[in-house]
Amino acid sequence: MAAAHIDDVLDLIGFGWMQLLMCIACTLASIFIVNEIVGINVVSVDISCEFSLCSLEMSLLSSAGFAGLILASHYAGYKTDQIGRRKVMLYSLGMAVTSSLISLFMPNFYVFILLRFLTGFFVSGASINNITYISEFTKVKTRASTINLMCYAFPIAAIYLPFAAYLLAPLDRIMFTLYKLNWRAWRLSMFINLIPGILSIIILVFLPESAKFLLFVGKDKLAYETVDRLYKLKRKRDLASIGITAINDPDSPVKLKEKSNCCIEIWRDTVPLFKRPYVANFMICSIILCGILFVGTGISLWFMELRQLMGNTHMTVCQMLQENKSDIGNTKHDCPSRTSILIDCIFLGGTFLSCCILLSLFLLFMQHYQILFLFTTIATVCGLCLNFLSSQVPILVATALFTTMCTSCIPLISSVLLDLMPTHIRGMAISMAFLFARLAVILANILLGFCMVSSCLLTFNIFVAVTLMVVILTCLLPK
Numbered sequence: 001m002a003a004a005h006i007d008d009v010l011d012l013i014g015f016g017w018m019q020l021l022m023c024i025a026c027t028l029a030s031i032f033i034v035n036e037i038v039g040i041n042v043v044s045v046d047i048s049c050e051f052s053l054c055s056l057e058m059s060l061l062s063s064a065g066f067a068g069l070i071l072a073s074h075y076a077g078y079k080t081d082q083i084g085r086r087k088v089m090l091y092s093l094g095m096a097v098t099s100s101l102i103s104l105f106m107p108n109f110y111v112f113i114l115l116r117f118l119t120g121f122f123v124s125g126a127s128i129n130n131i132t133y134i135s136e137f138t139k140v141k142t143r144a145s146t147i148n149l150m151c152y153a154f155p156i157a158a159i160y161l162p163f164a165a166y167l168l169a170p171l172d173r174i175m176f177t178l179y180k181l182n183w184r185a186w187r188l189s190m191f192i193n194l195i196p197g198i199l200s201i202i203i204l205v206f207l208p209e210s211a212k213f214l215l216f217v218g219k220d221k222l223a224y225e226t227v228d229r230l231y232k233l234k235r236k237r238d239l240a241s242i243g244i245t246a247i248n249d250p251d252s253p254v255k256l257k258e259k260s261n262c263c264i265e266i267w268r269d270t271v272p273l274f275k276r277p278y279v280a281n282f283m284i285c286s287i288i289l290c291g292i293l294f295v296g297t298g299i300s301l302w303f304m305e306l307r308q309l310m311g312n313t314h315m316t317v318c319q320m321l322q323e324n325k326s327d328i329g330n331t332k333h334d335c336p337s338r339t340s341i342l343i344d345c346i347f348l349g350g351t352f353l354s355c356c357i358l359l360s361l362f363l364l365f366m367q368h369y370q371i372l373f374l375f376t377t378i379a380t381v382c383g384l385c386l387n388f389l390s391s392q393v394p395i396l397v398a399t400a401l402f403t404t405m406c407t408s409c410i411p412l413i414s415s416v417l418l419d420l421m422p423t424h425i426r427g428m429a430i431s432m433a434f435l436f437a438r439l440a441v442i443l444a445n446i447l448l449g450f451c452m453v454s455s456c457l458l459t460f461n462i463f464v465a466v467t468l469m470v471v472i473l474t475c476l477l478p479k
Contacts, residue, residue, distance in 0.1 A: 004239075006247045009231070013231050021206075028196040029153075031193075032200065034153065037065040038157075039158075039162075042161050046185065065117065071121060072125075073435045073438070076124040076125040077128055078431075084213050092122055128430045135147055154407065159353065208230075220248070227239070282421070285413055285417040289414070294444045295383075298448060302445075316390050318460070362374070369474050371412060379401065383460070417430065420478065
């Protein structure tokens with residue numbers, strides 16, 4: 001029996017239509033996830049109008065999904081290394097779509113918030129598996145490019161929901177007359193966001209489990225059958241015809257089938273991340289990911305508020321915030337929502353998409369760490385420029401680049417982390433790294449909420465300092 005390394009077999013298979021389906025499924029799942037957790041801020045003004053929310057309730061609205069995601073992500077990482085990437089994604093997306101759909105019919109705000117929390121809780125399994133799943137079916141040389149293409153979902157999501165809300169905005173006045181039926185245009189926008197999640201579930205039903213995971217749990221025969229099926233689809237012949245009758249993964253130990261307490265197993269699977277030889281690379285990648293999400297996602301959550309305060313006067317961002325500080329945190333917005341703000345959100349999404357396209361081009365001739373260094377350096381310069389820029393368009397461009405140059409690097413550093421971790425702790429590594437990063441987003445949200453006006457220069461320059469720290473850490477990544 002001739003056994004081959006699974007990565008060598010994946011190199012032989014290349015990129016076929018089955019991998020394309022996997023990319024589409026993971027991309028659709030990512031669009032759904034991003035808009036369920038972050039995109040809720042796009043329609044937050046409309047939700048505030050319908051429920052007459054105060055500042056505290058608005059904070060609950062923006063944090064509910066993140067809170068659920070953070071609480072469940074570590075357990076989801078454990079389960080994905082227990083029962084499989086694909087199975088966790090199916091369960092996760094199915095429950096999240098159901099919870100989100102039910103929330104759209106809730107007339108009470110606090111029941112709505114509870115269901116938004118549950119949506120974040122349920123979607124955690126898919127959020128940590130979409131990158132892991134596709135990476136384990138991709139050959140090493142093209143893994144970063146494939147993950148980056150799949151992560152085009154992030155900028156598409158940043159355009160998808162505000163564009164849907166923009167098209168539906170004229171209906172708000174009509175829907176307002178149906179207020180007694182408790183159905184406003186924002187509910188239609190969020191309902192449209194369920195479509196990518198449902199399509200992802202349908203595609204995943206027909207896709208195989210990760211062959212690397214199957215090797216990890218000792219199902220060598222099923223793992224071989226999985227890659228053999230992919231090889232037949234791409235090359236029109238089986239692996240046996242080229243002398244390969246088995247596959248293995250020496251880099252990952254076979255999972256022991258002993259049973260123990262769930263908490264003990266989670267602890268046992270987590271501990272290796274903080275021991276040699278993985279701890280140094282894991283911590284560097286995690287801190288970089290935290291910094292990227294701290295800046296990129298943190299500022300994007302406040303982007304609509306900042307744009308509302310940017311008038312045509314020639315003032316810096318901090319001067320405008322001081323000038324309009326009485327309006328910050330005011331939830332008495334006009335109904336229906338202002339379409340100009342939605343256009344700004346679409347512009348932010350377009351900038352994000354442009355950065356991802358640029359990143360894809362750079363991957364053809366540059367290394368991961370070089371691109372990370374370049375993008376985060378540009379972000380740092382744009383952040384510094386916000387200290388003295390005083391025209392509306394340059395401020396908008398600098399803010400968009402400061403945000404999107406960081407967020408576009410999320411798939412890149414995720415790919416680096418996946419390459420550095422073996423299969424048996426890969427799911428846990430991604431879940432732990434994103435757990436830390438989401439906590440960083442909440443910290444950024446709190447910092448901006450409480451200090452954006454009182455200590456504006458200090459607050460913005462903390463974000464600049466974080467990007468500078470990321471620039472330095474990228475130099476420590478394995479070459």
